[in-house]
Amino acid sequence: MSRFLIVEARFYEHLNDMLVAGAEAALKAAGHEVDVITVPGALEIPGAIALADQAQLYDGYVAIGVVIRGETYHFEIVAGESARGIMALTMDGVAIGNGILTVENEAQALVRADPKQKDKGGEAAKAAISLLKLREKFA
Secondary structure (H helix, E strand, O other), rough: OEEEEEEEEOHHHHHHHHHHHHHHHHHOOOOOOOEEEEEEEHEEEEHHHHHHHOOOOOEEEEEEEEEOOOOOHHHHHHHHHHHHHHHHHHHOOOOOEEEEEOOOOOHHHHHHHHHOOOOOOOOOHHHHHHHHHHHHOOO
C-alpha cells in the first residue's frame, strides 16, 4: 500500500468534487491511502506537490483542477505553466497523474469530470499509480 496526495485547485467546486471522487475511488480501489489538500489555483499545484514531495510523506500525487477558457490570455498561461510545472517534477522522478482539465466550456468539463462518463480524475490517479510502479521497477 502506498500513500497518495491529491492536490486540488478548488476553483470550480462542483467539477472538482467529481474529479476528486474519481481519483479517490481509483486510488482506494487499488489499495492505497489518500489525503487531499486544496490550493488556490492550478498554478499553485506544482509548488504544493514539490513541497509535499520534499517532506517525503507521500509516494505519489494526483493534480486536480479545471481551467476553462475565458476572454483573456490567462487561460493559456495557467494551462501551460501548470502542465509545465507538473512535467518538470515528473521528469525529476515524482509520480504525478495530471488531472487538470483544460477545456473550452463548462459542458466539456462536466463530461470529463464525471466519474460515470470520462472520469479524468480516476484516469489521473491510475496514471500516478503507473508512474509509481515504474519508479519502483527502475529503483
